[in-house]
Amino acid sequence: LPQIAFAGKSNVGKSSTINRLLNRKNFARVGNAPGKTIHINFFEIDKKAYFVDLPGYGYAKVSKKERDRWGKLMDEYFASDDTLTMGFQIVDIRHKPTADDVTMTNWFLQTGVPFAIIANKLDKIKKSQLEGSLQTIRTTLHLPENVPVIPFSAEKGNGKDEVLALILEHIHEEK
Ligand code: GDP
Numbered sequence: 001l002p003q004i005a006f007a008g009k010s011n012v013g014k015s016s017t018i019n020r021l022l023n024r025k026n027f028a029r030v031g032n033a034p035g036k037t038i039h040i041n042f043f044e045i046d047k048k049a050y051f052v053d054l055p056g057y058g059y060a061k062v063s064k065k066e067r068d069r070w071g072k073l074m075d076e077y078f079a080s081d082d083t084l085t086m087g088f089q090i091v092d093i094r095h096k097p098t099a100d101d102v103t104m105t106n107w108f109l110q111t112g113v114p115f116a117i118i119a120n121k122l123d124k125i126k127k128s129q130l131e132g133s134l135q136t137i138r139t140t141l142h143l144p145e146n147v148p149v150i151p152f153s154a155e156k157g158n159g160k161d162e163v164l165a166l167i168l169e170h171i172h173e174e175k
Contacts, residue, residue, distance in 0.1 A: 002083050002171050003042075003050045007104050008090030010056035013120040016154035017090055018043070018051055021163060040077060049085070049171050052077075058100040078111050086170040087115035088163070093122055093133050093151065097140045105141045115147060116166055122153040 008014040022043070041053035054077070055070055062070075078084070087108045091097050097105075108115040119137055122130075134149050143149070148166070152159030 001044070001048065001050050002085035003052050004167055004170075005052040005054055005077075005084055005087045006090065007054040007087065007108075008056060008118075008120075009058035009092075009098065009100060012056075012090045012092050013154045014053065014056060014090050017088075017118060017120060017152065018053060020154045020157060020160055021167075022051070040073065049167070052084075057104065058098060074107065078107060084111065084113050086167065087111070087113055088118050089115060090118045090120050090152075091137055091141075093119040093130075093137070094124055096136050102141055105143070109144070114170055116163075117141065117143065117147065117149040118152045118159070118163065119149055120152045120154055122151045122158050123156045 006014055006018055008017075022045070040055060043051040043053070045051060055073065057070060089101070089104055089108060091101055105117075117137060119134065125133060130151065134151065137143075137149055150159045150162050150166075152163065
């Protein structure tokens with residue numbers, strides 16, 4: 001089955017985003033305590049695809065050992081010949097992406113799989129801030145022009161149709 005991976009800094013709303021896309025309240029756990037055991041969760045969607053919940057990054061208090069474990073897990077996931085069909089990286093629309101975010105973007109760029117940025121928490125900014133916020137994300141992550149940045153609110157539902165349309169497009173391209 002095709003795999004759709006979701007990555008993002010801790011607390012960016014990754015679980016909320018997955019739940020919103022799946023129309024579920026408690027599928028992925030919201031508000032996980034930082035520093036919990038790192039693992040990758042797979043959710044099977046109607047026997048059509050997997051949603052892959054990659055472990056969050058950027059926790060403030062994480063030992064070098066944990067950090068290394070995260071890196072190894074990601075290495076293994078991205079290197080496996082599993083069908084990673086498409087990736088989504090979730091960022092907070094209010095903030096300039098961090099160095100960890102840039103690293104994650106480069107990870108996706110290196111794999112060559114199609115990916116998009118989900119700019120979450122749209123409900124927390126004013127309309128007048130939207131263009132500037134999107135531009136900051138684009139420049140900070142050094143995004144190629146063909147990588148979409150989708151304004152999104154896991155809380156209110158904005159951007160959901162656009163994300164689902166992208167996913168369907170890429171699932172259907174699979175042989
Ligand atoms: P994760 O650690 O990335 O999985 O983040 P969670 O899904 O647990 O969300 C972290 C916090 O951000 C929770 O308190 C959510 O309710 C909140 N949150 C997530 N998405 C949104 C959003 O679109 N808007 C607002 N206002 N809050 C959100």
